[in-house]
Each structure stands twice: as structure tokens, then as C-alpha cells.
Amino acid sequence: MDKSSAIVLEAIIEVCSEDTSVVSSPSVAVWTPCGSENKEDKTAESEKRDETDYLCSPTPEPVPKVYFIYAKRCEQLKVNQSEKHFRSMTESLATSHQQDLISVSRTLNDQLVVHHATFGACGTTAVCSTIPFFPECSKVVLDGNNLTAWAIKSIVTYLCRLKHLSELVLSSINLNVIPEKIIVTLLVSTRTLKRLDISGNKLNDKTAASLLEQLIFYQNLEELNLSKNLLGLQSCQALEKLLGETASLKILNCGWNEIRGPAAMVFAKGLKENYGLQYLDISWNGIGNNGAWAIGNWLKEAGQLLSLNLSSNRIEAIGLAGLFLGLAENDVLRELILSRNPLSETAVRESLYALASGLSRSVLETLDFQHIDLGFSFDQLVQETKQFRPKLTCLWSPRDPHLFSKFNQMSVKVDLIEANTLQMDF
Template identity: 30%
Template sequence: MNTAVAKFDKIPSDESFVNSDEILQYLANNIAQIEKIHCSHVFQNEDVAKLHTILFENHEIVKLRSLKLPKNGLTTESVPSLARIIQQTELLREIDLSDNEIKPEGLSFLLNHALLLPTCLLESIHLSNNKLGPKGASVIASLLRAEHSLRELSLSHNSFGRSIKSMGLYLGRLVRLDLSQNKLGDRGAHIIGEVLAAPECLLEVLDLSNNKIGYSGAYHLADAFIKGHNKSLQILNLMDNNIETEGAEAFGVVLKFSHTLRELNLSRNSIGDNGVRLIAQGIIENEDTCLQSLDVSWNGIKDAGAGFLAEMLMQNSALTHLNLKCNFICDSGMKVLAESLKADMALEVLNLVGNQMRDPSPFIHVVCCHPIKLKTLYFEQNVLTDEAENQLHAAFAFRENKKGWLGKILRDIKEKKMICFDLTKKRHGDEELLAIMVSLAKFKPCVTSASFGGSMVSCRSVGRLSECVVAANEVNLQRLYIKDTPLGFNGAVALAKALLKNTTIRCLSLKRCDLGEGSLQIARALADNASLLRLDLEGNSIGDLGFQEICKSVFTDSKNHPSLISLNVANNRINDAGLSHLHCITKLEDLRLDGNRITDMAALDIAKAVMGHSSLKWLCLRNTDITWKGVRALTLFLHTPLVLDADCGLDDSTKH
């Protein structure tokens, strides 16, 4: 669906416009402040006449420099008004009439009544997609022959074909030229080649995409560089021209000799691995290359081609952007590309979208462990798992964090300051935690508290934490908080083994860590850990079996856990059966059972466990299925200091 666009630079406004009349009224009221007008899908021929009237009546205060009216369906009928606007707007330097219906006769009128006048100082004209054809090419040729200020001309999608010959060498007077989608063929490329070869050529930016020039046309274009005449062209777009390997060979030679070309787009040209080899070889052999951007996307490149490009990257200090989107590069090719990034080279942006990468570890390693200059890696639409994509994102985040907050933590550790790090509000993952763990193991400072979590943290880094911090007992870690981290069974096992050896942690919180059956391992470790004071396992779906195992380790008829005073098992899918193992509580002060599936039957088990003991100070039963009857029964057995936190409708007078 076409959407109307109206933009006016230099006006800080929240105005919204429904039709052209509103736009014109706004212009009339604010014309003295407007330097750029951009309207599409909204103006008609008569609106251009009204715009001229506004500009003419306010000519003394008009500051308009850019007028863009693309996609408005304007016809030759609008041309007289356009001509008068160009004549009478002294500061106008750019006009865009792309995607309209201006015929050659309309363009001729515009030429004779505006563009050829000495008062016309236009520097940029956009006439793309007006179907000008051969007749329009002749009019453009007349414009180019005249002495004028024109520097940029956009003529894409005008079906010029061989008629481009009428413009000839005059095209070389321009600085920027867009001739894309004009069916130029190899003969048209020959003409453009002659333009580029002329010593007086000024062209710096040339777009010849989608012109079917083939390998023969590529050779014609290459001649301008091979013969050493062209010293001006900096940006060349040859996308979708089917130049194949033979055409790539021609541009491999171009890249060997060119000292001005900064950007080359060879996308969608079927050059394959052999074509890439020739391109890469040309870049390698040019010690003074200025090429900063190379686009070889959609070219059927496989691992061998990636190898040629990797070799080129290791010997190149100029290329900053490389686009390999939608090729067939697999892990073997990805590995050599990643290895090449270690070299002292300039590459900042690498596009690998739509290839066959499965294993991101080579890129993760090089990003995290080497001082490379790569800032952006595009890797969507490969065959990566969600976890692998998260690891890649985390690798780049790690590098940025190392320059900021992570770097500060690592410096504090090195200086053996007392550490208390909270990462819960910072974007972090395994790489950050692994760096911290390595540093802690090396320098052994005192760590009072550690808090972290999130989807980018996995059992990989938690396993290292368990081994070199929790089990080692060398940094005096007292409080450990992990939240919203998919630890799973393996992460729980690693922590459980560490808790068997730990003697310093007083508070352990594992909220929403997907422990599942791993909670059994944590529970069994509690029986042999005599230092833990507070345990928080909220939101881990430990179920009845998990809670029963905790009860065996913490609550027994003969002996309670020697140190535990606070237990949180809220939101864990515990039913009445789970509480049947809740035996005598003698040391626990806080117990949270909220958010579980317990009923009035469980209230009796709770009452038996706490009856006659004064240590429990707070019991939370919110969001359970216990009714006011169960709460009333509980109150008969609870001692006075205990606070019962429930939400079943009893008034405060019935609660202790």
C-alpha cells in the first residue's frame, strides 16, 4: 500500500497531514524556515502549480534548497510550473522527479525553459523511472553538453539501451551517475568504458546495476582502469549483471592496478569460487589498494572461496566492509574467515547472513580473545540454534563490556579490593562471568557478594564458578544470587558438588533457574553443608519430590539443619503430598510456601511441624488453595510471635 509522505526540514513540528491542501497551507505559513521539501504519493499536477504560487509570492524569503516530489504520478502537465519553480528559486540545488510520468517532450520543455538558463544552479537531478527512452536520452545529452553546475544525475529505469551513446563522453562531466536498470548490455558498457577512460572524466560514483552487461561488458569497463587512464572513480556498483568468472577476472586485474576505487559491488553475478579467487588475488597484489568495501553476496561462494577471501584479509589493511550474504559457506569456511580476523587488518563489518554456519565457536573465540577491529557481524538466517545465536551476541557484548563496567571489575580484582559485584542490571553472559572467574582464581580477592543471571548465562560459566570459586573457598564468597538462568540439571549438579566443599556461603539464591530434578542434587548437598543460612529456590518447578528431598536434608525428627534459618520454595508446583515430609521445625525462622498447589489438608502438616516451637517468625502462604478454614486451623497451633502471611480473606484479628 502506498503511504503519503510529507517532510519539511528545519521545522520542529508534530504536524500530520491528510491531503495536499493541508500541506500547501502549512508551507504557505512556514515557507521562510523550510530548506527541504519531500512529498510523495500526495501531490498532483495542479498542486505543483499551487506550490509555485506560494514560492513566487514569498520569493524574497524563500530558502528552499531541495525539492523532492517522487512517486506522485506527475505528468508533462506539471512541467511548466516546475520550470517556473526552478527559474525563480535562487537557492534550489536539488530536484527529484523520480517515479513519475514525465515524457521526453515534458523533459525537453523543462530543459529549454529552466535547466539551460544561466540562472539555473541545480547540482542534483533525479529522473529515475520516468520511461524516458531514446528520445529522453537525446534531451539529457543536450543538458550534459551545456556548461552548468550539475554534478549528480539519477537516470535509473528509463530504458535507454543503446541510446546512451548520444550522451557519450559528456557523462564524464558528472561526479555521481546512476544508470541502473537501463538495459545497457555490453555495448552500453563499452560506451561507459570510453567515458571512464577519458582523461577529463570526473565520475566518482557510478551505478550500473541490473544492466545485463555480461563478462564482455565487464572487460570494456575494466579497460579504463587497466590502461591506467581513470583516476577518479571511487564507487562502482555492478550488481546483477551476470559477469560470471570471466568478468571477475577482468575486475581482478582492475583491483590490481586501481589506486582510487574504494567500493565495489559485484553482488548477484555468478562469479563463484574461481571468480572470488581472482578478485582476492588482485587485491593482494595491489600494495597501495584503497578498496574499503567489497560486496560479493549472492554469488554461489563455498568454503574454497571463503578460503581465498580469508587469505586476502590476512594480507590487507584497507578493507573495512565485506559482504558475503546468501552464499554457501559452511563451518570449514567460517573457521578460516574467523582465523583471518586475528591478523592486523581493518575489517569492521562482515555480513554472513544466509549461509550454512552451524558452529559459531571460532568467531566467539576470536571476538573474546583477540583485539580485532571487527565491530559488526551479521549472521542471521544461518543454521544456528537459538543458544548459538545468543552466544554470538554475548561475545560482542562481552567485548564492549570489557571496555566499561567489566573492565572496572577486573581491575578491582587485580588490585585485590573487596569485591561485591551485581550484574543483574547489566547485559552479560558466559564470557563476562568466565573472565571474572579466571581473574578471581588468579588474584584471590575477598568477594562478599555476587549477583548475576539472564538467558545468556548458562551452566558453562556456572560450572566454572562452582569449581574455582564456590568449591575452592579461596575468596570468602558469602552471598551468591543467580536469577532467570537456564542452569538445568547439569548446572545444579555442578553447584551441588561445590556446596559439599564450601564453608563460606551464607546465602544462596537460585530463582527461576530451571533446576527441575537438579534440585534433588542441591537438596542432598544441604545435608553435608553446615554453613548455609538462607536458601532461595523460588520458581524452579521442583515439585513434591524435590521438596521432600529438601525436607529429608533440612527437617528430621531427630535433628534439623545446623545453620539454615530461611527457606523459600515459592512457586514450585508443590502439592499436599510434598508437605507430608515436613517434620519438626526447630531452627527455621522464615518459610515461604506461596504460589504452590497446597490445600487445607497441607495446613495440618504445617501446623504439626511448627507446633510448640518458637523459632519460626514468618510463614507465607499467599496464592495457594488454602482457605480461611485452613488458616483458622493453623492459628490454633501457631505461637504468638509468628507472622502468618496469607490472602484467603481472614481479617487481621484472626491472624497472628
Template identity: 30%
Template sequence: ARRPGELGEDTLYLRSCRAHSVVPASCFLRQGSAPELSLRHRGLGPQGAWALAHALTSNPYVKRLDLRDNGLCGAGAEALAGALSKTRSICDVDLSENRLGAEGARAICAALVVSPAVQRVQLAGNGLEEQAAQYLAELLLAHTGLKSLDLSYNQLNDQAGLTELNVRWNHLRGPGAIAFARGLEANIFLRVLDISYNGCGDSGASAVGEALKTNNVLEELYMSNNRISEAGALNLGLGLRVNQTLRILADIQVNREFDDLASSVKVILPGLCIKTAARRVEYKKELLAIFRPSE
């Protein structure tokens, strides 16, 4: 008789193992119906990952998946990405020490973007460098439900942080635009963001303004053709009262209230460039001062 939590002999996992010519992990058979599946240090490799991925796709029990140190590499990450993009049960994933590299990071990040259930991800010690930073930045912007991301013991140096994301001509509008904007609050990579030609509107602009209050990384922001009225621009400006890093804010609508306010104070931080869509006026000096309270 099987013990509680054990899977039967004729399971999808066993069939997948046979199909991929890999030895089944006995601990999966013991834990397959448990909420936590720990397979760390099992040497699964890419083929083992494929077998496991097929089983996870139809497994509604596993909440936490621990695959630390299994030599998954990029190919194994691609296999698991397919499962992560389909499952609605897994909320905690540990893929540390698997030599994922840039391709593995690309696959996992793409899967997590469409996996709102996942809230905690560990990618420590995977040799992630500058190329992987782009995928990670996109993940942080798109997955606003992500609560914890461990990137320790990688090679994400200062250069990896100098990342530019161009999402012009997409369909960011309404709740999606607000969620995307809120992702800026957790951004640790992006220096340049272009979200022009979307449909952010005033609500999206206000959300960006809120994000700018806590974001301390972004330096250039382009928002032309987003249906932002003067009211939205003013709400966006409120974020600049607190933000300390933004140097360029381009292509926003202004009205006289905004313009008069911009001209009234010229004290703090010369060098900020704001281009307005209304008259294409380029303010090259001191504009940021108007949004920041005096010391």
C-alpha cells in the same frame, strides 16, 4: 530563461543525440551542470550511452554518475569507458543492472585503471561471471585509489575466484611497483600472480610483504628478476608471518641469515614451496613456519 543548472538548447549533448538518432533525456538537460547526474531507469540503451558519453567528455561538473538500469550492455559500456578514461571530475559511478557482461566489464575496468579520480563503482546485477573476474582482478591491483566496489548480484562463484594474472616483462618499478603491490591488499580474486621480470626492487618487495599481511586469497607468487636484494627478501618474509594462504613463493634472493632462519623452525604448515633464485633451492616442507609466531 533557463533555470540554474540547466544546459542550453544548443549543447554538445543535443548534437550528439541528433547524431545518434536518440531522444534526449530531459533530466540530463536539467541536471547537466549539477554535481550529481541521475539517469537511472531511463532506457538509454547503447546508442543513448554514446550520445551521453560525448557530452560527459567535456563536462567538468558531474561528480556522481548514476546510470542504473539503462540496458547499456557491452556496447554502451564501451562508449562510457571512453568518457571515464578522459574525465577528471567523476568520482562515483553506478552502472548496476545494465547487462554489461564480460565485454562491458573489460571496457569499464580498462577505463577505470587510467581514471584515478573514480573512487566508488557499483556493478551489481550485471551478469558478471568467471571471464569478468580477470578484468576485475586487474582493476583491483592497478587502481589503488578505489575505495568501494559493489559486485553484488552477479555470478562470480568460487571458480571465478581461481584467477591467474601474468604481468611478466612490464615496467613495474618505483612508485608504480609499490602502488601495484598495495593493490594486493584489496585483492578478492587472484590465486596466482606472476610479476617476474619487472623492476620492483626492495621497495616493491617490502610493499608486497605489507600486502601479504592482509591478503587472504593469494596462493602463488612469482617474483624472479625484480632486482630484489636479500634485504628486500627479508622484508617480504615479514608478510608471511601473518599471511595464511600463500603456498608458493618463487624466485627470490636469499642470504645466510634468511637461510638459517628458514632452517631453524619446522613446525607449522608443511607443504609450502619456496624457490630461491640464489641457489634454486626448493624448500618443500615447513618453511612458512619460520615466519609465523608460535601459538
């Protein structure tokens, strides 16, 4: 065990074993948290010091143990104490007992939010060490913090103690650097979650599948963000089970993964077993035409889906046809996003013709064709379609003549190079 891990383990044991308050020295009248001036590396061993020595200026009144724990952890990890976090704890404690700060109310500090690059790995770990003193905390947001493996392990230990956690955001914190079993342990201990965000962690297919298997036991999960990971076939097989057994799930984001080929077909099969999903994002996966047809078949049965994002999925004209066949039998979908797909202008025009002259059951209000090569005359067709569907908003990008002129110049240069090569070979 390295030195950092030993320090963190010792600190965790102290949190569990110590009482709830510390009586400070009577010689000092005012307490203030450490500021940025306290930067020297203190070498005195912690077991030989009085607990209140870790506070910069102790008060003669009893103070909550949480103050001492946080201050001590900051010194052990050699980071500055955050005045903002001290104020947050003070204000939260004062809302319940102005004169009695020893007994920590169970209604205080219902959320802990530490956004990216706020304290660093050590500072974030120190802040999270105060979590056990607020057992009613229901929301923890740690998005974007570049945490190390030992920091994540310590934070997971603290999070496992929260029995009323309903929202947990662990996006882009390097979850991929810790063993799979640690994340599984966290999910086993937090089955009260309604919202879970583990996006941007580059979790591999096997690890993601193991985590999704634990989510099957979540009875209240409403929102799940799995974007920007490496979900593939194994994950989609686990998602199939999750979608079939979780009726509470309303928002699912699987964008920027590897759901394509067989994985896309398995994913679509799982969607057919779910009837409560309202918002689905599977953009930037490359599901292709076969995946689009499978999603189109699901649209015929999707009774509550309001928004579907299929941008950047390599969907061509034949895939678009499959989607609109499903849309013809759907009477709930309000938004369909198809931007950045290799669709021809002819295919896009035919889809608008279908909306104008048919698809009487469809209630589509937003259709997104942005970043697709469409001519300026496309606007006229959009206006004509609105005469039949006044509520329809069609988003599209007009062709950039300068951009395409550059492409033409490049193609001419390529042709010249090829011609010169042929002449030289001859």
C-alpha cells in the same frame, strides 16, 4: 501537433515574453493559493481573461510573475494548484525582499525537489514552469514521477535555462519514451553538473552511449548513476572514453545493466585509464569469471578505490581467485561486496585463509558473502580471521536448514518422477 503539446508550447512562449510582475485587482485585500475545492473545468479562453483572474484571491500589492505563471499553467493542464509550492515560493522570495516582491532575487530557491507520485505528470510540469524565475537553482530532483513524453519535453525546456545546475536527479521518470536528441540537448545545456542520476529509465544501449558521449565534456562531474538501464557493449565503449578523460568522477553506479561478456572486458579496460574513482557498483550484471579477472587486474592499479560492489555477477571460484590476486597488490580498498554469487563454501574459506595468512598490503575492512550457501561452522573461521585482522567485518548468511530441506524434498520428487518415466518407457 496534439492539443496538449499546443497548450504547453503556448505556455512556454508566454513565459519567455511576459514581464516579471502582475498588478492585481484593488478590490480584494488578501491573496491565498487555490485549494482542492477549485476543481471545475473552466472553459473561458485564457487570452480574454485578466492575468490576476488565475489567482484565487489576488492581493492589492504587486506580486511576482511566477505566481501567475504557475496558477495559469495549473488551469491549462486542469490540475489543482499546490499550496505547498506556493508557500515555498513565498518563503523564498520573502527571505530577500520583504516589501519588494517584484524583483526576484537571484539567490532564492536553490533547489526544486518533487519526489515520486507527488503531483502527477501535469502537476509536475506546472511546478517546473516556475524554474525560469529562479535562475540560481542548483538542484532539481524529479525521481520516480511517472511522466508522459510531452511533460518531459516541457520540463527539459525549463531545465535548459538553468546555468548553475550542479545536481540533477531524473531517475525513473520514463526518459525512454522521448527521442534521444531531447536528452542530448539537455546534457549539452547542463555541463555544470556535479551529480547526474538517470537510473531506472530503461534506456537502451545506443541511447545510453549517445548520452555518455556528451558527459565527456563535463569537467566537474563527480557522481554518475546509470543503474537499471540497458547498458551493453556500445555504452561500455562510451564509458571507456569517459573514464579515461574524466578525472573528477568519484562515484559510478552501473548496477542492473547488461555489462557482460565483451562489454565487461571493455568496461574493465576503461577502468584502467581512470585513477580517481572511489566507489564503483556494477552489481547485477553477470560479468562472470572473465570479467572478475579483468576487474582483479584493475585492482592492482586502482589507487583511490574505497568500495567495490560485485554482487550477483555469476562469479565462481576461479573468478574469486582472480579478484584476490588483484587485492593482494591493492592497499586502498576498504569494502568488497560479493553477495549472491555462485561461490562454493571451499572457495570462500580459501579467501578468508588468504586474508588471515597473507595479503599483507590489503587494508580490507568489510567483506560481504551474504546469500551464499555457507555452513554454521563458517563462523569459527571468521573469528579466527579476526585474530589477524581485528578491523575486518565479514558479512555472511548461515545456511537455512528449512530452505535446503525443501530443495531436497523437491529433488527427491524429481528423481521419483524420472524413475517412473523410465519404467513407463521400459
